[in-house]
Amino acid sequence: MPDTSIPTAIAGTRHDHSRCISTAMTTARSLCAQKGVRLTELREQVLNLIWQSHKPLGAYELMEQLARETTRRVAPPTVYRALEFLLEQGLVHRINSLNAYVGCTHPRQEHATNFLICRHCGVAIEFASVPLESSLQASADELGFVIEAHSIEVVGSCKRCTDQGVASHEH
Amino acid sequence: MPDTSIPTAIAGTRHDHSRCISTAMTTARSLCAQKGVRLTELREQVLNLIWQSHKPLGAYELMEQLARETTRRVAPPTVYRALEFLLEQGLVHRINSLNAYVGCTHPRQEHATNFLICRHCGVAIEFASVPLESSLQASADELGFVIEAHSIEVVGSCKRCTDQGVASHEH
DNA sequence: TTGGAAATGTTATATAATAACACGTTCACC
DNA sequence: GGTGAACGTGTTATTATATAACATTTCCAA
Numbered sequence: 001m002p003d004t005s006i007p008t009a010i011a012g013t014r015h016d017h018s019r020c021i022s023t024a025m026t027t028a029r030s031l032c033a034q035k036g037v038r039l040t041e042l043r044e045q046v047l048n049l050i051w052q053s054h055k056p057l058g059a060y061e062l063m064e065q066l067a068r069e070t071t072r073r074v075a076p077p078t079v080y081r082a083l084e085f086l087l088e089q090g091l092v093h094r095i096n097s098l099n100a101y102v103g104c105t106h107p108r109q110e111h112a113t114n115f116l117i118c119r120h121c122g123v124a125i126e127f128a129s130v131p132l133e134s135s136l137q138a139s140a141d142e143l144g145f146v147i148e149a150h151s152i153e154v155v156g157s158c159k160r161c162t163d164q165g166v167a168s169h170e171h
Numbered sequence: 172m173p174d175t176s177i178p179t180a181i182a183g184t185r186h187d188h189s190r191c192i193s194t195a196m197t198t199a200r201s202l203c204a205q206k207g208v209r210l211t212e213l214r215e216q217v218l219n220l221i222w223q224s225h226k227p228l229g230a231y232e233l234m235e236q237l238a239r240e241t242t243r244r245v246a247p248p249t250v251y252r253a254l255e256f257l258l259e260q261g262l263v264h265r266i267n268s269l270n271a272y273v274g275c276t277h278p279r280q281e282h283a284t285n286f287l288i289c290r291h292c293g294v295a296i297e298f299a300s301v302p303l304e305s306s307l308q309a310s311a312d313e314l315g316f317v318i319e320a321h322s323i324e325v326v327g328s329c330k331r332c333t334d335q336g337v338a339s340h341e342h
Numbered sequence: 343t344t345g346g347a348a349a350t351g352t353t354a355t356a357t358a359a360t361a362a363c364a365c366g367t368t369c370a371c372c
Numbered sequence: 373g374g375t376g377a378a379c380g381t382g383t384t385a386t387t388a389t390a391t392a393a394c395a396t397t398t399c400c401a402a
Contacts, residue, residue, distance in 0.1 A: 012314070038368090040380070059358065075383065080359065085380095096267035097322065099358060099389095116316045129310045135302040136325065143183070143296060144330030145287045151268065152323045154307065159315030209399090211349070230389070246352065251390065256349095270389060 011054035011125045012158040046082040055122040056100030113151040118158035120166045182225035182296040183329040217253040226293040227271030284322040289329035291337045
């Protein structure tokens with residue numbers, strides 16, 4: 001049985017998050033340089049803000065934080081255009097069920113959008129799994145469906161929240 | 172290897188759709204009776220409109236069609252409340268990537284939300300797969316994540332559109 | 343038959359995203 | 373170095389999606 005985890009799935013575990021941020025930013029810069037696309041100051045600022053945590057961030061929250069940070073006024077198209085760029089480059093993902101955006105943990109690999117989303121702490125954990133992809137492909141094949149892209153959004157309780165008993169304090 | 176298809180996955184294939192509609196309505200009525208919840212005229216109308224096709228329908232389109240059909244004015248909360256009810260009863264699903272709603276093809280079974288969505292004709296094909304669910308569960312287990320719900324949205328080209336060569340006429 | 347819960351109506355507003363056009367910056371090419 | 377076309381950003385307005393809050397009606401059990 002193949003290893004289905006990705007080594008970088010550290011969201012939802014205790015870790016030095018400043019390293020996540022710096023790694024993400026460095027990777028983004030070199031990736032953009034490689035592709036010959038421009039990671040402008042604005043785009044870098046937006047990416048950096050998104051990477052402040054592993055919790056998906058809404059476009060309007062992002063907008064507010066950006067305005068606060070830069071003093072200049074920021075209108076929706078400003079953030080949406082930056083997000084569009086970052087999505088195209090595979091540097092961020094959109095979480096459809098939350099209308100929110102989160103940094104991609106392994107932008108160098110071709111991959112789909114698979115997330116475990118904790119209902120308690122809000123963290124979105126990106127994951128990959130070979131058997132998962134194969135069974136998805138098998139289902140599609142059976143129905144003659146040609147896959148172009150897919151997104152999996154799983155909602156539940158992450159290890160930390162479960163261990164801390166957050167999940168049981170519900171009403 | 173287990174059979175991973177569901178017998179009712181006929182969206183995207185040639186079929187007598189009026190039977191889909193009548194089956195869905197009959198099942199809904201008996202299911203609601205069984206559960207002791209009220210499938211009111213409005214809710215039934217909304218469900219019926221959603222079932223006019225296998226293409227997910229937006230809330231505002233639904234609202235317009237409902238207004239046309241009933242002559243009385245219909246405001247957003249009217250449809251959203253009906254949708255909320257139908258979602259709770261498992262009679263419809265929400266397609267997050269489209270902000271749209273589609274009838275559930277097997278509301279009697281406990282199940283997740285898995286869809287193949289054709290980019291060309293718009294049809295959403297609900298499917299289920301045991302191996303898919305197990306590998307998803309395995310991924311979650313590895314990370315200590317407790318699953319409560321999930322949704323899988325696959326975008327691509329359905330068999331009919333692929334066969335008709337629609338997919339190759341793109342620019 | 344009546345009173346309370348559930349459903350629906352109504353008005354206003356919140357939240358998310360895009361269209362359209364103006365202005366500025368960058369960079370390859372002359 | 374100049375220049376213009378492509379790209380990026382600013383700005384205003386609008387569209388699309390969804391919900392809050394409260395009024396009114398309907399249903400059904402006691």
